Amino acid sequence: MTDYTFYIAGAWGIAAAVLGGLALQTFCAWRRAKK
């Protein structure tokens, strides 16, 4: 059976990284603007 772990982890990892990074950037910009 072929191991697809790399592809599955890659897809979910990219999604988590992109959304997590964007959420962090959004929060930091919001905090800065609110001051």
Next chain:
Amino acid sequence: MITKFANPGKFLALSRRLMPVLFALAALSLSFGVYKSFFDSPPDYQQGETVRIMYVHVPAAWMALFVYTSMAVAAFVGLVWRHVVAELYARAAAPLGAAFTLICLVSGALWGKPMWGAWWVWDARLTSVLILFFFYIGYMALVAAFDDEQKGINAGAFLLIVGMVNVPVVKFSVDWWNTLHQPASLTRLAAPSIDPAMLTPLLSMAAGFTFLFGALALMRLETEIFRRRNQVRDAT
């Protein structure tokens, strides 16, 4: 009600109440969706475990189209009625829409390589989604290129409205052309062809992405409003 929330102050009051609720709903839906995707859904009889990529790829694709459409509608409302919050919404939502489109493209490539043997093919669905991504990036670049903020918003609004022609192309590409990408499994007119064991995590992740988008879009909109207020405050 729409005109009521054209007032940034009233909008901020609504946003303050809505944002924590949306974040909480996003956390719940995404947790449930991730659990169901990995621990409580079967492997596909043809694709095996790679079907789990579907639970992030398809919701991201839905969000890519939904966010662009909402931006174009807001841009139209902003142009026609000079609705302040609507004008700022498109600029706030654009990075989120671009992010979902990027996730769709990258997860699609990671799904395509083991299944089709290719990271990328120039079929109608993939190409039109790539064009959608270019529209997002182009919009952000266009709006940022103007020194006069209002001119940038207006130019960007026209680009968004023109780019709406691509949305039905993306949606119906798998019907109009002979594509490698598979046709839709969920349509409004027929019962889903997908098993409930797979439909549940798919819809949970879609709900989670939607709530997360809502929360982050509100936060970015608030940032835009605060930024404008700070500009006025600093100028006086």
